[in-house]
Amino acid sequence: MSDIRISDVSVGYGATTVLDRVDLSVRAGSTTAVLGGSGSGKTTLLRVIAGFLRPTSGQVEIAGRTVAGNGTWVPPERRGVGYVRQEGGLFPHLSVAGNIAFGLPWPRRRHRNRVLELLDLVELPAHLADRRPDQLSGGQQQRVALARALAPGPDLVLLDEPFSSLDTALRSSTREATSRALRATGATSILVTHDQGEALSFADEVAILRGGTFRQVAAPRVIYGEPVDALVAAFLGDAVLLPGTASAGAVHCVLGDLPVRGFVTHGDVEVMLRPEQIVLTAPGAGQLDAVVRSVAYFGHDAVVELDLEAEVAVGEPPHGVRARVAGAQPPSAGERVGLAVVGPARVYPAR
Amino acid sequence: MPASSRSRGVTTAAALVAALAVLPLVVVGVQASAGGPGTAIDFLFRPRVGELLVHTGQLIAVTVPATIAVGTLAAWLVERTDLPGAGWWRTLLLAPLAVPAFVSAYAWISLAPAMTGFLGAALVTTLAYFPFVFLPVAALLRVLDGTEEEAARSLGLGPLAATRRTVLPRLRPAISGGALLVALHLLAEFGVLEMMRFQTFTTAIMQQYAVGFSDTAGSLLASVLALLCLLVLTVEVVARGHRRVARVGAGAHRGAESVPLGPWKVPALLSLAVLVALALVVPLVMIARWLLVGTEAVAGEDLLRVALTTVGLALLGGLLTTLLALPGAWLLNRGRSALSLVLERVTFVASALPGVVVALALVTLTVRWARPLYQTVGLLVLAYAILFLPRAMVSLRSGLAAAPPELTEAARSLGARGPEAFVRVVLPQAAPSVLTGFVLVALAIGTELTATLLLAPTGAETLALAFWSASSELDYAAAAPYAAVMVALSVPLTLLLRRQILEER
Known part of the structure; x- marks a missing residue:
């Protein structure tokens, strides 16, 4: 053949x-x-x-x-x-x-x-x-x-x-x-x-x-x-990349402690999530709360840029956390939302 | 490997042709320096040579600006304004190209015998050569679309200022290219200037040759002439600049809005009418007049014999030139290489060589080394080929460019081998342009005078030669039929060039 x-x-x-x-x-x-x-x-x-x-x-x-x-x-x-x-x-x-x-x-x-x-x-x-x-x-x-x-x-x-x-x-x-x-x-x-x-x-x-x-x-x-x-993650599809610290099967980052799939290490890592893994909930109902900074509306779905309240409180610069939500009812800018992470994160050695 | 040996064959052929194209320059140079620097300096620093230089300079200084002004203005009126009958004017303004310059000189001199000297020479050359500027400028004006002018208008410029600041700068390469052609033709011109009794280098070389063939004197004058041509070429390269003139960005092409002439309509029409009358009507009417005066001056069979000789030479020369241009054109379209760069430069330089220099070099060579070839049809045809090679190259290159390498590659990945791909894909694409190139060269040969005078076999008569000998004896009536046939044969040339403007996109 x-x-x-x-x-x-x-x-x-x-x-x-x-x-x-x-x-x-x-x-x-x-x-x-x-x-x-x-x-x-x-x-x-x-x-x-x-x-x-x-x-x-x-x-x-x-x-x-x-x-x-x-x-x-x-x-x-x-x-x-x-x-x-x-x-x-x-x-x-x-x-x-x-x-x-x-x-x-x-x-x-x-x-x-x-x-x-x-x-x-x-x-x-x-x-x-x-x-x-x-x-x-x-x-x-x-x-x-x-x-x-x-x-x-x-x-x-x-x-x-x-x-x-x-x-x-x-x-x-x-x-x-x-x-x-x-x-x-x-x-x-x-x-x-x-x-x-x-x-x-x-x-x-x-x-x-x-x-x-x-x-x-x-x-x-x-x-x-x-x-x-x-690099591949960011090149193929949209990726939320956050700094984090890994320890025994989990990783700690600004979104809290997340389960990890695949490669596991200890110490400083880069955490990758796809925006569709971040789900919006009512305020207080998720793992943490955030304020919607802006919404890019595409019809079939929308990408929501978020300012985490934890970040804002300590005056940290935003990490660019984004959620991809279904297009029917996207939140509007300034609205308070809760958010939850679905599925495991992937981690890479810190660059 | 077959592929590389084939392209090596093409490369060798192209290199040989390039060598042939610069051969005249080398021969003239070697010949001129043969007498040593002392002889050269003695010869060149005589008042006579200074006078030739002044004459040549005067003619260029008047005719080139005049053709630029007339050609550009006429092109703008025809292509960019609401001039009535623009299509007709376009044809009429190109038509002077069908009248060989020496025929138009004959018409003027037989109309006003006192018109000899500088003024006559400048007038006739301006009228005969302004289409060289008109053609490229009109073609470019059609291509340039109106969006830049509109952008300038919306930035607050009036219509004239918008034209001056957006259109005129982009016409520079076309104007400069046309002016180069005019200057080179002036340097090479023999017939008009001889009739107008105005001496330049070319006429002096021809006289030197007629008086008695002197290698060194002729070659010294010829090498000065060749140097002048190269100088003009260099000036043009600088004047043209290398700014981008093509439009930036994609989007459909859109023609420009035409500028309303308003009260200027009548003056514009009148001046174009005067131009056409001087450049076209005077020669045609004078030829017709002399035809009527001397109906028995030329026997019909003489005319037929001479016409057939001319057509035969033109076809033979056209064929040889096209064949010789093919390998180089093919190589140049295959992308950059050291050889293709050399080839491009050589063709460019060769395009500036006047017929008299090429002919003189071939005479020198054959008289010295290959006597049996002297004054044979073969040598004459070879001279034509060297002279018109650059012209054929332009058409061939645009033809081969119509079949980009992608198409050849597509053919090869479908199983066609190199030669098969050439025949089934490249040739059908290139055929119209190859034919155009062939016709352009053949037509140029049909009215070539200078090289033919020096190289034609004894007894062989072409239309240009027959016309020339009759009109030199002031037998204007006998010259008229030959002039008429030359004009008639040149009509297709005008039509081809007109199509070139219309199709330029």
Whole structure:
């Protein structure tokens, strides 16, 4: 089966290192999202896998075949790797059908069946086959680009921020159609993105790329619930980070004594809670009381910034404790509330 | 590995072409210094050379500002005001490009024989060359959208001040580029100045050559001329500046509101009409007049033979030039490398070399080292290729840019190998621009006079040569049919350039 194995891959231009001894394995038929900020090297990684860039060192193995490293180099056209970019990159001089059939062997290019099959796979109507790329919407262009990449039956499909140029509504529908098409063909895929929600909802595994190396590679639930360090926690989702002191299975911080999951140490630590772990109650009904400083209202939910009364009393600067509450009835600024912490905290060694 | 050996082939080809492009400069330089510094100084510090320098300077000092003023104002009137019939004016103001400058000089001199000398030279060159400024400025004015002007207006500036402070600074590269072209054409001009009996370096070199071929004297004058061209090039680089002129930020492009001319409408229309009358109507009417005067002056089959020779040379030269420009253009579009940088500079320098310098260098080379090649069609076509290589390069580069590397990569990841990707993706994208480049070069060759005079095989006659020999003998009637055919052949050029303005986005 077509497992993808990237081992020890480095890429550098002169003195700058873009990828620093990167390892990544992708199980056949699964989707891995590579999540990173701009300049983290995520597109570079895709270009190495696709064969447009030679790594300075390391190996790339696709479906049990070494395509780079150990003195071998397989050019992009013989790798069987589909590539979908941010802007689609459709051939402007060819029709939709011409684009989709581009990678098929010559005798099969004329048959319309395969083109129609692929249009259907990406959930586009058959009558678009004779349109020109500039007559399509952005979402349709992306779907055609995906169909084009899937047409030759690649072992691996690379998706380079394929949804980021689309507007919100189009983005989720295109993403879902893409996901269904990939699953239907059983293709292995790697998605590069800077959108956390996209990474968490789209992929079987999420890999966090920062500063040229993978900080953590794990299933979405694991990576959100148990980030390996405070940087990953803050990068993926919202995190409340507080100083604290740990002792035997619990940690003491400004929110009181909290149970701890995972890594336990003694002494000064950094405590991480997700804002949705902080629940608002009536004043006096929770573990401690606070005053609402401000509310950011998003409709489906709201983020409430809190000043703890304990902090205010001693004149301590606020720690930025935030709660994420359901959108129906958010409190208003200045209101007194109680708060409680749900679930265990995670602690990291103090920085 | 096949990929790298292929790109090595392209690199070698591009390097050879670049060497060919600077060859004339090297030959002229070596030739000029052959006599030693003493000879050079004796020759160059004569009053005659000083006089040529003054003449050349005078012409540049008058014609360049005149073309800037006329070209920029006309472009602004056509593109940014509510001038009636702007589309027609745009075509009419580009049309003088279809009349070779020496043909327009012939028209004026046959209309007013007393017009020789500096004033005639300045008038005819201004009328013939102002479209070089009009074209890039009009194209840029169409691209610049009105948001910056509107921002300036909302900051309290009046319409004229807003134009002066937001539009004019951004026109600088276009104006400066157009002025460079005018200055280089003035330095290279032979036909107009010879007819107007106004001596500059180019006419002096041509006379030197006609009197008796002297390597050193000709080469010394030619190297001064080449130096002047490089000087003009440097001045332009400084004048252009490197400020950002493109719009910042995304968003849909929106055209500018046109400025109402109000009471100025009639004066504006009148001055454009006078300009078109002088630059276009006078030459066309004079050609028509001489055609009517001397209907039997030229036998039909002579005209056909000469026209066919010209078309043949133009097609051959266009093809060779396009082929030679291809590797370099491809390499330049592949991103930065040491060689591509050298290539860019070389093409840039080569674009400043006048036909007389290129031709003289090739004459020197072949007379010395390859006598059998002297005055052959092959050498003439090679001279055309060296002369018009930069022109072809511009079109080819924009054509290849239409097929960005991403598309080639997409083709390769779909299983197409390098050459296959080139044929199936790059070529279909680039074809229109490659064709445009080819046509532009072929049309330029069709009316080329200076290099053709020096290099044409004995007995071979082109339209420009036939026209030139007739008009030098003051047989204006005999010259007219050739002029008419040259103008007719140049009409597609004007149409191509007009499309260039309209499509610039």
